Amino acid sequence: xxxxxxxxxxxxxxxxxxxxxxxxxxxxxxxxxxxxxxxxxxxxxxxxxxxxxxxxxxxxxxxxxxxxxxxxxxxxxxxxxxxxxxxxxxxxxxxxxxxxxxxxxxxxxxxxxxxxxxxxxxxxxxxxxxxxxxxxxxxxxxxxxxxxxxxx
Numbered sequence: 001x002x003x004x005x006x007x008x009x010x011x012x013x014x015x016x017x018x019x020x021x022x023x024x025x026x027x028x029x030x031x032x033x034x035x036x037x038x039x040x041x042x043x044x045x046x047x048x049x050x051x052x053x054x055x056x057x058x059x060x061x062x063x064x065x066x067x068x069x070x071x072x073x074x075x076x077x078x079x080x081x082x083x084x085x086x087x088x089x090x091x092x093x094x095x096x097x098x099x100x101x102x103x104x105x106x107x108x109x110x111x112x113x114x115x116x117x118x119x120x121x122x123x124x125x126x127x128x129x130x131x132x133x134x135x136x137x138x139x140x141x142x143x144x145x146x147x148x149x150x151x152x
Contacts, residue, residue, distance in 0.1 A: 003045050004035060007054055014058060021062035030061050037061070066096075098148055106141035109134045 007014075014034065018027035034057050038045070045053055099107060112118045113134070120131040120138075 003050070004039060006045070006047060006050055007035065007038065010051070010054075014054060017055060017058050018062055021059060022066055023062050030058065030065060033061055034058050095145075098145055102141050102144060106137045106144075109137045110141045113138055 011031065014031045015027045018030045023030050034054065037057060038054070043053065099110065102110065109123070112123050113120060118126075120134050123129070123134060124131050
């Protein structure tokens with residue numbers, strides 16, 4: 001079985017991997033780019049190691065694609081002329097780095113509630129952690145992100 005046929009049998013899984021890495025707009029394009037890159041490479045891929053290789057290739061392509069995106073975030077709370085940055089454009093990768101620096105519990109609550117869209121009630125049912133504790137953790141995480149983004 002040739003390499004592309006081997007990899008293509010899990011095509012839908014690769015699209016889901018791209019979506020997990022934050023590529024919501026046209027993840028198929030990233031998967032197609034992955035096929036092209038693997039076809040050009042001379043690496044020996046077999047049934048035992050292809051998933052790891054494809055996963056890493058997709059991860060790198062997704063990060064490259066996100067790194068090229070630029071988002072316009074404006075934080076209006078507590079901004080004064082002396083602490084407002086001249087450039088409000090932040091790179092998505094910079095935001096992800098800031099989120100990664102948060103304590104594990106705060107990061108997880110922020111991820112589940114704000115990024116994945118679960119309500120605090122749903123998270124409470126799944127984890128058994130009180131909504132009040134999660135609400136405080138979410139608020140602390142958001143305040144830390146705002147503080148870092150405002151102060152640079």
